Amino acid sequence: MNYKTKEKVNLTVGYIGMIIVVMAWIYPVFFLIVNANKTASQYSKGDKTEIIFGTAFIDNAIKAWNKGIGDGVVNSLIYGFCGSSLAVIFAFLAAFGIVRLKMKNGLLWFLLIYSGTVFPFQMYLLPLFEAYVAIGIYNTKFGLILMYVSICIPFATFVLRGFFLTVPWELQELAKIEGASNLQILYKIMMPLAKAPLLLVFLIQFTWIWNDLLFGMVLSRSTSVRPVTSALVGMQNLYAQMDGPTILMATVMASIPTLVIFLLLQRHFIRGLTLGSMGTGKG
């Protein structure tokens, strides 16, 4: 009885403490949303903690969209979808070849592909820029997609190789006896089994591409090509002093897709994230 009451008190104190800490922790997000809903002068002259109920966010959203974040969002959606899905397809093929077709020196081929994600990105930048300018794909959507696809392949191959190692061999033998080709086995047997890892890898890579700043800065320049992060930073440099709330609104808009993906996936993310951050960290 006494022990139970004590336990209850402890829990209540714990909850209250946690609520206070978490509220403070999340307050910058609250600040972001509240101030994205102010006019420029309300923000610059007023109390930053004040909540103003109004509809300034609509105005700010339209301004933010037109001043650059709109192009950025559209571009990054293209890069995210194309880059991530192509990377997943190529990695799926490669992992299938290495594991299920029992490639000679399979591990070495895997390590060759995987080596693409071990080095810091600083090692890629100069030659990529140089080569992109030389062959004329600098500042093109094609150039960025090419780079994002290639850079996402190593991690995707890593995860999908892990998946293929777990699929029982009997399935494949049976299909072989019935006369199925390798491509049919890949498409009809492996693909349905791999739905979960394929989706997970797709979403993790989409998030990484969406959040990338460095490659967008180095390989693109114009508003019609640059991804959402470069667009946001470019806007900040131009308008942050004059019109804070519009930039804050742009920040909200640039953050929604990855937030939604996290809420959808939540804990499934962890495994992938801890492994994936190797090449795709926040540096």
Added chain:
Amino acid sequence: MNFNKDTNQAYLYIAPAVILVSLICIYPIIRTLIMSFTDNDGLNPANFIGFDNYIKLFLDPNYIIPIKNTIIWTVLATVFPVSIGFLFAYSIQFLPRSNFFQILIYIPATVSAAAAGVLFGFILDKSGLFNQVLALIGFEHLNRDWLFRAPENTYSMIGAYTWQATGINMMIFLVGLQGLPKEPMEAAKIDGAKGFTLIFKIVIPMIMPYFVIASLLALINSFRIFDSVWVMTMGGPGRYSETLAVTMYREGFIIFDLGYAAAVAVLISLVGLVFSYYYLKSVLTKEDVS
């Protein structure tokens, strides 16, 4: 016989991945390494100059600042996110139905470094939220332009980065803590172990592998920190908050001393590879166990 055919076919399956990775990832790595031994400036024919770029990197007093900042970043941006992440995970697992807290704490980690940098640019501004809150609780004399004064700017940025980088560490530790056997903890509690004794003597030794993974991951990411610094200060004022990754970008894409930028990139990689080696080793052994 079927077997041989499969092996040959396999080359077709891996071809797209191998070709793309070789062109976009492996070729640049080799090229950067070669470049770092030249005086390439993007215009004139490059000459081989041996280790001159590397020597310059260590002797030029201008580059003491980025090296010093990078060390500060590497230490603090590892210690804070990992330890705060652990504290969050440790407290959360005592509270039943605390999934909601977990999601809220993780939200900053879903935002890009660019977006978080822009947000903290506003918060740490001279007339921003942080100074206002300081004044509100009676510390107005501490008010300053947090991102425009060294060394405050480096520490402020590490604070903002910690806010973002803690979530992933919390998640790693939650996985570790949930996998712990309950008996040793119960036994220790019955023996009267409480609070910090329990944490340092029982819990931390038991989840040591997760500490190693989280710390190495944090080291890898903080040593090559670029996005946060670039967005909040661009390495300024002057070069007072520059880190090596920013130096590399500045030398390569603004000053066009490509050879020197390549040498900085190689230096970042060498240190990064050491961290990565131990990281992969600990992750892969973990995988085999589970």
